[in-house]
Amino acid sequence: VRGLWTSAIGGLDGLTARITAPVLDKPSRGWWLAFAGAGGLTLMMAAGIAWTLTQGIGVWGNNSSVVWGFGIANYVWWIGIGNAGTLISSMLLLTRQKWRASINRFAEAMTLIAVATAGLFPIIHMGRPMYWYWLAPYPNTMSLWPQWRSPLIWDFWAILCYLTFSILFWYVGLLPDLATLRDRARNGVVKRIYGAFALGWRGSLRQWALQEKLHTTLAVLAVPLVCSVHSIVGLDFAASLMPGWTESIFPPYFVVGAMFSGFCVVIVLAAIIRKALGLQAVITDSHFQVMAKIVLAASIIMGLSYASEWFSAWYGGSDADRGVLEFMFKGHYQPLYIAMLACNVVTPQALWFPSARRSLPTLLIVAVLVNVGMWLERILIIFETLSHDYLPSSWRLFFPTLTDGAILFGSLGFFLLLFLILSKVLPIVSMHETRALLAEEGRA
Amino acid sequence: LIGREQPAELHALGHWINTRLKAPIDALQPIDPHPDDHAASMANLIQAMETNQISTLIVLDANPAFDVPAFTAALGRVPFTAHLGAYEDETGKATLWHAPLSHPLESWSDARSADGTAGVGQPLIRPLYDSRSPVEALAALGDEANPNARDLVRRTWTDLDENAWNLALAKGVLKDTAAKPLALGPPTYVIPPPPPAGLTLSLIPHPCLWDGRYAPNAWLQECPDPLTKEVWGSALRVSRVDARRLRLKSGDRVRISARGAEAEATVLVVSGQATGVMTLPLGGGRRAAGPIGSNLGVDVGGLRGTGSAWTVPDARLEKIGGEGRVLETQTALALDGETAVLMPIFNLADLARAQPPQTPPSQFPELPRGDHAWALAIDAQACIGCNACVVACQSENNVPVVGPEDIQAGRDMHWLRIDRYDLGSDEDPQPGFSPIPCMQCEHAPCEPVCPVEASVHDHEGLNDQVYNRCVGTRFCQANCPYKVRRFNFRDYEAGHVYGDLDVTALKAQRNPEVTVRERGVMEKCTYCVQRISAARSESERTGGPIADGALKTACQSACPTQAITFGDLNDPKARVNALRLETRHYALLEHLGTRPRTTYLARVRNPNAALEKKT
DSSP states (O other): OOOOOOGGGOHHHHHHHHHHHHHHSOOOHHHHHHHHHHHHHHHHHHHHHHHHHHHOGGGSSOOSSSOOOHHHHHHHHHHHHHHHHHHHHHHHHHTTOGGGGGTHHHHHHHHHHHHHHHHHHHHHTSSSGGGGGGGSOOOOTTOOOOOTTOHHHHHHHHHHHHHHHHHHHHHHHHHHHHHHHHHHOOSHHHHHHHHHHTTTOOOOHHHHHHHHHHHHHHHHHHHHHHHHHHHHHHHHHHTSOSTTTOOTTHHHHHHHHHHHHHHHHHHHHHHHHHHHHTOTTTSOHHHHHHHHHHHHHHHHHHHHHHHHHHHHHHHHOOHHHHHHHHHHHHSTTHHHHHHHHIIIIIGGGGGGSHHHHHOHHHHHHHHHHHHHHHHHHHHHHHHHHHTSOSOGGGOOOOOOOHHHHHHHHHHHHHHHHHHHHHHHHSOSSOHHHHHHHHHHHHHO | OOOTTSOHHHHHHHHHHHHHHTOOOOBOOOOOSOOSOHHHHHHHHHHHHHTTOOSEEEEESOOHHHHOHHHHHHHTTOSEEEEEESSOOHHHHHSSEEEEBOOGGGSOEEEEOTTOOEEEEOOSSOOSSSOBOHHHHHHHHTTOSSOOHHHHHHHHTTTSOHHHHHHHHHHSBOTTOSOOOBOOOOOOOOOOOOOOSSEEEEEEOBTTTBTTTTTTOHHHHTSOOTTTOEESSOOEEEEHHHHHHTTOOTTEEEEEEETTEEEEEEEEEETTOOTTEEEEESSOOOSSSHHHHTTOSOOOHHHHTTTTOSEEEEEEEEEEEEEOOOEESOOOOBOOGGGGGGSOEEEHHHHHHOOOOOOOOOSSOOOOOOSOOEEEEEETTTOOOOOHHHHHHHHHTTOOOOOHHHHHTTOOOOSSEEEEEEOSOSSSOOEEEEEEOOOOOTTOTHHHHOTTOOEEEOTTSOEEEOGGGOOOOOHHHHTOTTOOOEEOOSOOSSSSTTTTTTOHHHHTTSOTTSOOOOTTOEEOOOSSHHHHHHHHHHHHHHOOOOOTTTSOOHHHHHOTTOOEEEEETTSTTOHHHHHHTSTTEEOTTGGGOOOOSEEEEOEEEOOOHHHHHHO
């Protein structure tokens, strides 16, 4: 992608000023309004979680057969969203896709926040959340260790690794920008704080060389991690014995699904940031078009994965698997399943048309629908199998409660709230990378 | 089947058919010491009350104010009324005085069973409260100053010497006291009267609550109806044909009117219900059955009338709109096509040719066996779906009651449930029962998925749940193909209206050998591990082996048809080993390779080939 940059930015200084302004200036009215909305939703989630912790899982819709519900679906969904940030950064860095410079920073921030949000769910979904640390191998008087055969333990480590790694990767990329903020901050205290986090960055050649080497090395490590984290989430289901879950397609299909929803959230965030901060020159239409193509490709892979699920259920010949398949298309959740297919497979096909890719509203609609569809996919993986497994006597449906809804919608507010706060304290677009890009373009 | 609902002509016809078939049937001498019509006696009493002929009325251990609405109306005309009962029920509230009566388990008594066998009942515990047993109350009403219940009962059996009396107490029953079978006269062929036109309402005793007297018992409220699987209330059962004709569906609210009385009920459309007949169990609509039993189900007292009718002809149904609540613990009852394998049934002729069952191969290594290898075999042929095992398990293992709201959310806690399936068509269902405790799989899917190893296998083959290690991820139940694990979604035992309500006497109902589980942990059938443990200690103390059959699980000891057999697979002479070699032996979902220790014996039928062809 070439020719992204226009002279409208006003040179390297102008670019830096534009990106640091939202951090160093007083928050705008729009920011406060968004903050109030997100804060309200976060309070709703907090109330839902407090109610759950004091009353027990009984306040959710889970029952004796469908023992998992919104908690697990929300977790898988948020982890999926969290997948795209690091992936965009690392994969695109390694493949030398320079255009990533303007979106990687907030995509990485999105990862951090989404993984943090996701991390809430496995804990609040537990019957006795106060003992969550029993999943960790810590020395204890009972001489007990976790059960290493359980996919939940693999999951525990996968999230932990991914979160730690994502923080490191993001921080290493952020170092030069922290130094810029330190240099530009007008308030003494703020200056000191940025200075501390900048770890004495002076912009020497040696520092630049080391930073780049570390960043690239971390990017190499990121790719397997991105794949492992969601593969293991897929194994939470695939390593079971239940019809509709025991499928070898699950790990790759979960990884693609994660990128799919993650990219769509990046599109939505990019559109919002561009509009809010007036960064039309930094986040250009070409960025959206490239992401649209990735979304289109992912939707095709998702379609193929669904088809392979149907085929293997039928071809495998197991009555229980075929029963679940029939339940998908004819059972109680049929409308949701059809809606899921429409959102994830049918709608993105519009992006074959260049005009659709160029139209931001169209792209936004597709992106939002894909995320709705991906949430439906997550919840349906749980519902279809647990509501319709081996013994008909245990077939039960799931009816969500207000608390379920409060926590799901509240978590969106929580995500937004963290994002808004982060956008106030750190540059939302990578300054040093966009500057490098601009300088390169200028030379060209 | 000819039962109490049918007129005498049909009984005569039944007798004629049985004689023609040379059916081995005994006619029993009725045991009722008052062969007069109880319904008429009640009507006479009410009339006497209404005409001010009664000045003192004492009701002993009965609840006529609930059973017979006319009784309550007449009660106001009696100057002195008292009720002696274990609970302050409708009658207790309507009378001037209510005095506490001891529970049967606290009392000396004697009784006769249906065939006339006499039995002596002795108290199992000292009365929890300062109450009197019925015999003491009656004696006090007479002229005994300080009645002693044991002496009062002993006095009935003066012809027994001390040895015979002690034997009767030990056995519970007196030998050879059954009535001689009646010799019925020669049958005459009677043309039965035509069935009544229009809808007939059939009233049946509630399978768990009887006539409503057990309504305050939460265990029984939450014990599923054997056929409809309904709990916490009773719906009006309507046949599929009638439902189509009257445009009714399950959940519709209707008004039933007959004989000038009416009642409102919720419809439940069921297979196997005779066309033209609606069924409603007694015992619903209690108004004074405490916080647990009040205002559930339908009060049929008005429809039934003073005559205590079992059938109400010419009932009219009228849809009144609205949606009623029918709570069921199992909704998918029909087994068709491939799922029929879940409840295998052999024809007797095929059984002889069938091959003995083979255990499918597995890639998992065989588990090492300890001193014992416990296993349970359940004969599905013998199971009558009575739920005795379900309640026995609940009582033995401190299994909580969750209440109607959580049942509606699908959270029953029974460790042992009875799956009930229809194998035939909607018109001709062939219901079958299969009790489902934990399968104690040798290759248990619940074990490897638990992140904290709360689900572990012990050396005797039990799949143990370590409650204080459980963190409540529920992965074990998600991965259980039999769905036999139960999660404490709420704090069911304490702080819950269906728990112990902080009443000391109710706390005493807990089995002290079994942990009471807290909110947020998973629990499950343990094969009554506390009994195993006690037997093991006993055998270690005495040095002798645990004899086959000496150790019984709670479900096994409660089963009236002895369908459940528990034993040690390591003991070659154990009955459970022999049962596992039978041709009709099968394991549920065997193809999954879970190697269940709980296995089943399939049902057998012996159809008449000519009749079979016709259908």
